[in-house]
Amino acid sequence: MLNITADNEGLDTELHLTINGGTINITSGNDGINTNEDNVSVTTVNGGSVNIQVTGETGEGDGIDSNGWLVINGGAVTAAACSDSGDAGIDATMGITINGGTVAASGNMYDQIDGGAQNYVVFSFASRQNGGQTYTLQNADGETVGTWTPANDFTCLVVSSPDLTAGDYTLWQGDTQLAGTMSDGVGSPGGGRHMGGEAPPADLDPWQAPEGEVPENAGSEVPDDPPERPDGEMEPDGRESPAGGRGPGGGEGGQSAAGLSKTFTLSDGGSFFNGLSPTETTEASET
Template sequence: MKFARCYAWLLACALVVGCLTGCQSGEGASAETRITLTDDGIQTEGVNSGAVKVTNDIIYYEDRDTYDSGNPYGEGEAADRHTAEEAAAHTVVNITDPGTYRLSGKLSAGQIRVDLGEEAKTDPESVVTLILDGVDISCGVAPAILFLSVYECDHDWSAETATKDVDTSAAGANLHLAANSVNVVNGAYVARIYKDAEGEKKLWKQDGAIYSYMSMNVDGLGQLTVNAENEGLDTELHLTINGGYIEILSGNDGINTNEDGVSVTTINDGEVRIIAGLGQEGDGIDSNGWLVINGGKVFASAHPAADAGLDSDMGSYINGGQVVAFGSTMDWAESDSAQVTVNLQFAQGMSARSLLSIRNESGESFFAPRATEEDDPTADRTYRGAIISDPFLKQGETYTVYVDEVQQAYTGTDVMRGPGGFGGRPGGQMGQRPEGEMPQMPQGEMPQRPEGEMPQRPEGGMPQRPEGGMPQRPEGEMPKWEGGEMPDFDQGQMTQFPEGEVPPYASLWTPGQQTGEQMPPSTEFYMQDMVNFFSGVTAAE
C-alpha cells in the first residue's frame, strides 16, 4: 500500500514536471517570431508575423539647408547629408507589436526599427526582445537597429531623484545574443534634425549604430561586432550589459548614454572590447550620468588626443570584474567603489603596442591587454593614461609596474579620499612599500601570463565589412581600409598622426584639487586606498 502511494506520488510529480516543461517550451516556441533577412526579401514565421512590415521610409538627414517653409532643417554638415536615392535603397523592417523576434540572415542596406506607438513608453507590456542569431545588418544613412518606441522602465525619472542604482530588468528594449552566434552590425547615424517650426526644437537625432530612445538591456552568450560610423551602442536613458562578447569599433564614442545627470551605464557580466575615436574624437565609454561596472571584462581605448577610456559626468564605480582603459584624460573611480583601481599617468606616454603588466610581491603578474597589435596602424597611437582594476589588486599591498618588461617608476601619487577629496599617505612616504624592500623575481624573469587573462576573440575572427564601405562620419574622415573592407579586430586600422607630430594632450585627472606631493622616483606602487593615482610614470633608472 505504501509502495502504491509512493508510486502514485512519483507519477504525479513526473506528470507535473512534464507538463511544466512542455508548457514552457511550447510557450517559448509559440511566442517567438522568426525573421529571416535577405536582400531579395524578408521572411517571417510565427505568432507575430503580422506585426512585421517592410517599408522604405527610413529616417535620415536630407540633403537640404531649410524646409520649404524657410525654417532651418538641422545642424548637419555636408558629410551628414544623404540623397533621397540613398535613403530609398534601404529596407526598413518594422516591428509594431510586443514580443520576441529571432533575426538571422543578411541585410546589406536596411534597418530594424521597433515602434510600438505613442502609448508604449508607459505600458509595461510594450516589451520587445530581439534575438540576434547570426545577422549581418548594414545601414549607410541611419542606425542599423533602432528602438523608437517601447516601454521605458524608468519613465518617471527626474534629475532631482536620479541615482546610480537603477533596475532595467523590465526595460522595453532588449538585445539577446544567441549562444554561439556571430552577429555584425554596421551602422551610421542621423544628425540633429529640427521640427519644421520656429524655435529649432529637435525632431530627430540618432547618434549610434544601435540606438534606443528608451533604456536597453544586452545579454546572451553570442558575439556582437559593431562597426559604427559615429557612436556604437547608444541610448537616450540607461544601458545595462549582462552578457555577450561585444566588440565595438567606432568613429566617436564606443558606448554612450545621453541624459545629463540621469543616465546610467551598467556592466554586470560579459566581455566588452572597444576601440573608439576612429574619427576626430571619442571616449571608450561615455555616460552623461553614472558608469557602474560590477563584473565582466571591459577593455576600452579612446582617441589619443584628449579623450578618456572611461568617462562619466556623475561618477564611475568599479565594483568587480576586469577593467583596462587607455586614454589621455581619465575620470577617477569613486572612492566607495568596491574594487581597487589604479590610475597611471605616463610622463612621456605609452605606445598602444606596449605590454603593461603589474606584479605583486609574490611574483604573480596581471597583464593588461595591448591596445593594438604589432602590425596594426593603431600602434602609432600613444596614450597618456591607463586605468586598471582587477581582483588581483589588493588594498594595503605593494606592486611593481612594467612596460614591455621595463620596470617603471613614478614621481607623484595621490588617492581618492571620498567624493571630491584627495589625500596622500602620511609621513611623506606616499606610495612606498611599508618595509621599503623590492620583491625579488626568480632569476629576474617576467612570469608567464596567468590564467584568466583577457580572452582571445572566438574562432573565425571578425566578420568583414560589406563591400562598398560606410559613409564618412561628420567632422573628419574615417580611415581608408585596404581593399575597401574593415580588417579583423586584431588588425583594425585607426587614424594616424603625421610623422613626427605629437598629438595635443589635455591635462589629466583634474576632478578636484590634488594634494599629492612630488617625490624622488619610486618603483613601489603602494595601494593605499581603493582608488590610487600615480603620475610621472616612466622607465626606472
Template sequence: MINYKKLTAAMAAGIIAIFTITGCAMPWQKAADDSSSNVSTVSAGNLSQSGENALSLEFDSEDLDSSYNESECTKINLSGSGATVSGSGVTVENGNITITSAGSYIISGTLTDGSIKVNCSEKGTVRLILNGASISSSSTAPVVVEEAKKILVTLADGTTNTITDKTRQSVDDEDFSSAVYSKADLVFNGSGTLNVNAGYRNGIKSADDLKVVSGTFNITSNEDGIIGKDFLGIKDGKFTIKSGSDGMKSTYDTDTSKGNIVITGGEFDITASNDGIHCNEDILISGGNLTISSGDDGVHADDNLQVDGGTIDIKKCCEGLEGVQITLNDGDISIVASDDGINAADGSSSSGMGMGGFGGGQNGGFGGGQASSSDSSVLLTINGGNIFVNAGGDGLDSNGNIVMNGGNVTVLGPTSDGDTALDFDGAFTINGGVLMAFGSSGMLETPTSAQNGCCIVTTLGTVSANSEFSLMDSSGNVIMSYTPTKNYASAIVYSSDIKNGSTYTVTAGSTTQSITVNSNVTTNGVSGGFGGGQNGGFGGGQHGGQPGGSAPDGNGSFGDGQQGGNQQGGKQQGGMPGGNSGNGRSNSASSSTVNQV
C-alpha cells in the first residue's frame, strides 16, 4: 500500500522535443536538442510510485502558450455541411473535414452535420485553434482524433465555440463515445469558451492523457462529463458540468500506475448523477474552488485521496470524500452527505455490527464475535485545513485508523442511533488541532488517545437544533462554542486549551454539566448501547458482567457496571461478579468526576 506524504509543488527544467511542423510554424518551435525549453511540473512525491512513475502534472512549453501567428496557420472555414480551406494538410469530403498533417489549424464557422477528424501519422503536434466554431454531428463524434502524436486545442480569446452530438446508433468499429474523442494525448489552453452538448454519451474523452491549462468549459452529457483515460490533470480554467454519470473521471486498463487525477487550480461547478470526481487510482487536489452536487460520492479515489489546498464545497452527495487512504493537509472543505461525510475504506473491510451483536460498553456486553475488522492499510489523516461535515450517516468513518495532527474539524453527525459522528474500526489518535463533533449517542465512539491537549466526550440527552453548545473554563472563559443546526445528543471536543486536572462547564441548550478532566480522554455519561465494536455485545459497563465466564462467541458478558463487582446494576463498581470482559463499540461511564447542575 502506498503511504502518503506531504506533496510539494515544483517548477522543473527539462528537455522537450518539438518536431517539424508541416501545416505552419509554431511560435514556440525549437530543435529537438534545444535544452532551453521548460517543462512546468507539479509533482506528487510519494503519492504514487517513485521515479518515472511518480504522479505529476506536467506541461510542455507549447501547452502553456496560447498565442499563434494567424498568417502562418491553415484556415478552415466551416459552412453548412462543408468547409473551405486555405492552406495545406486538410481534405474535405461529404461534411467530413480530415486533418492529415502536423501543424496549426484555425477553425471557424458552423458545420451543421459533419465532423473534424485528425488522422496524422507524423510525429508532431496537431493544434486546433477554435475561433468561433460550431460543430454538430448526428452520426459520429463531432471532433475525432484517430491518430496523432498529441492534440493541442486552443480556445481563441473572446470566442465561444460549441460542439454538439446527438443520440445515435452505436457502430462496433467506430464507437467514439464522446462529443470530443481523442486516441492521443489531449491538451486544452486559451481563454475562450467551449460548450459541449453530449447527447450520445460522454462530453470530452481522451483514451490517453487529458490536460487543461485554461479556458471556460460548459459541458452537458448523458454519461460522464470529462474523461482522461490514463490521466486527468487540470491547472486552471472554469468548468460547469452537468452529467448523467460521473462529472470528471480517470481510469486505466491494466497499468495501475495510471488512472490518476491532479487538480492544482480552476473553478468547478459539477452536478453529477453518480460521482462528482472519480478515479481508479490516486487523486491530488492542491488548489482550485470545487462546488459539487452528486448522486453518489463527491470525490472518490479507488486508492489514495489527498487534499493540499483549495476549496471543496460538496453541497449534496451520498458520501463526501472516499478513498483507501485519505490525507487532508490544508484547504477549506465543506460536506453535506446523506450517508458518511468522509469515508476511508478499501471496499473489503467490514464495518457496522457485523457479527458483534448488540453493543455494549467499552469492554462489556452480551454475545458477539468480532463485529468489524480493522484494516491497517486504511487510514484517514487530518494534518490541517478547515473541515466541516454534516452527515446523515457517520461523520468521519474509517475501516482502519484515524489520526488527527492538526486542522479545525467540525462534525454534525447523525440524529439516529444507527450511526455515529466518529466511526473507526482501529484507533482514533489525536495529536493536535481543534475537534468538535456532535451527533446521536446510541453508538457513540470515543477517541482512543489524545495528547497536546485533552478530549471530552459527553452525552447530553436530546438537544434541539440551533441550541448553542459551549465549553467554559473555571474562570468563565469560553474555550469552544458552536451552534449545531440539527438535533444532537452527544459532543466530542478536543483542544490544546483543555487541560488535565481542570474543571469545565458544558452548556447545551438547557443542559448544564460540570466536568473535571482527569485523563487525556475524559468521558461523561457515555454508557453502553447498541454496538459494533470488535468483541462487544449487549450490555453496559466497561468491565461488568453476569457470573459465569464469557458470553457466546465473544469475550463479553451481560452486565452494567464499570468493573465486575459485588453490586448489581449500573453503579461504577456494580454488576454481577465474574465473567470476562469484551470490547463493545461504545465506552461506558468513565472515571471522570461529573456533577449535573
C-alpha cells in the first residue's frame, strides 16, 4: 500500500505512468496524479486500487490529469476533483479510453471519454451535491450494480464498470430516488467538455502492460488494437456519430429527451444524463 499526502500534486511524473496493482491512496492540494509531458504522456491503469481526494489547497486540481492520454484497462479508480474549481475526476488532454475495471470520478467538469470496450455513464446534476453522500444504481430487477460515495462536493459523476449493460436503471441518493434527462452530452453546471479523440502514437502503446502481458489482477483483457469509432454521419464538430445518427446518450439526432424521468436508459458505449434532481422536488415521469 502506498499512501501519499501532498500540498500540491500527489503523484507526478515527467513522462508516462503505468499502474499494474497494489493500493494507492492520494490526498493532494492539486492534481492527485499528473503526467505532464504535453501531447506525449500516457497514464495507464491495468489493475490495483487508486483512491484520490483533491483537497484543493491550491484552489484547483483534477483527480487524474494526463497531459497526453489516460487509458483504464482494469483495477478500481475512485477520484474526487477539487470541489471549488472547474476540474474533473479524470482528465486527459489527448483522450480518455475505458476498457475495463471500475471507475467513479466526480468533479465539476466532464472531460470527454473517447471510447473503449466498456460502457460508462455521465450524470450531471442540476445543483452542487455535497460530498459524503452515497449514490446507488439499480437495474430493472432492483439489483444494485454500483454504489459510489464521492468524497468532495461535485456536480458531475462519471461511472463505469463491467456490470453496466444496456437497459433501464434507477439512481438513488441515499433513500431518495433521482430523476434526470437523457442527453447527447453534458450541459452546465458541470458542463465542460474536452474535445480529444486522437489515438495514442503507435510507439507509445497504452493498450498493453509491460512486456505485453496483462497482470493477473488487471480485471479485463487488454485488446490488441484500439476500438474503431462506429461508422455514421459526421457531427457538427467533425466527429463521427454512431450508425443511424444517434448521439452517445441514445437520443435521436443528438437531441435531449423532453422532461425528467426516474428511469435512466443506458445504451452501449456512453450514456449522458443532465439536470439530475431529487424526485420530490421535480415532476419526474414514470417511464
